[in-house]
Amino acid sequence: QKEVEQDPGPLSVPEGAIVSLNCTYSNSAFQYFMWYRQYSRKGPELLMYTYSSGNKEDGRFTAQVDKSSKYISLFIRDSQPSDSATYLCAMSARYGGATNKLIFGTGTLLAVQP
Amino acid sequence: GAVVSQHPSWVICKSGTSVKIECRSLDFQATTMFWYRQFPKQSLMLMATSNEGSKATYEQGVEKDKFLINHASLTLSTLTVTSAHPEDSSFYICSARLETWADTQYFGPGTRLTVL
Numbered sequence: 001q002k003e004v005e006q007d008p009g010p011l012s013v014p015e016g017a018i019v020s021l022n023c024t025y026s027n028s029a030f031q032y033f034m035w036y037r038q039y040s041r042k043g044p045e046l047l048m049y050t051y052s053s054g055n056k057e058d059g060r061f062t063a064q065v066d067k068s069s070k071y072i073s074l075f076i077r078d079s080q081p082s083d084s085a086t087y088l089c090a091m092s093a094r095y096g097g098a099t100n101k102l103i104f105g106t107g108t109l110l111a112v113q114p
Numbered sequence: 115g116a117v118v119s120q121h122p123s124w125v126i127c128k129s130g131t132s133v134k135i136e137c138r139s140l141d142f143q144a145t146t147m148f149w150y151r152q153f154p155k156q157s158l159m160l161m162a163t164s165n166e167g168s169k170a171t172y173e174q175g176v177e178k179d180k181f182l183i184n185h186a187s188l189t190l191s192t193l194t195v196t197s198a199h200p201e202d203s204s205f206y207i208c209s210a211r212l213e214t215w216a217d218t219q220y221f222g223p224g225t226r227l228t229v230l
Contacts, residue, residue: 032216032217034216034218034219036221041205041224041226042223042224043118043120043207043209043221043222043223043224044158044207044221045221046116046218046219046220046221049216049218051215051216088157088158090219092217094217101148101160101163102148102160102219104157104158105157106156106157107157
């Protein structure tokens, strides 16, 4: 079983739709949760990061973490064609003075149709 | 803020030659940088963790003599692919860790290596 599971998609939605992207994980030690967006042939761009459980909102993006269910989500409101990209979830734990390496999901390919 | 650059963005080389890729944190200091490899339509594969002033830590299965990492300053890490072969062709991406409460990683734009 992988530490982090993410549906690879592809996920196709019409412009303006609400998009829900999800990851599940197995390691209860994970405390830091991130979402990255990666356009084709580019490096990943950090979108959101959260600590422990709860919600965080930034513009059209909302990140949710449910540690009891080991489940994280990224919601995109009013999706735009420019949101078409691969979305990667990533998480890490802290041991001692610094966080451990990031563990990534496989990424979900999102296509927003105009 | 938190910008990471990579150079070159793409490189083509002949089999048997060595290629150096630079990763720079432009507006912050990074004690730790990471090197990843990504195959088409796949997620990132961590190759090694680069620590300023000390030896890199390689992931299992990554040949340290083939992928030489040097982290000579708090803003620069280099990856040298030695004696490159066609199977080393890939997208190489670095990241730099911003040491805050979340230790977030910021990624460079990637380097596409093609070995002929």
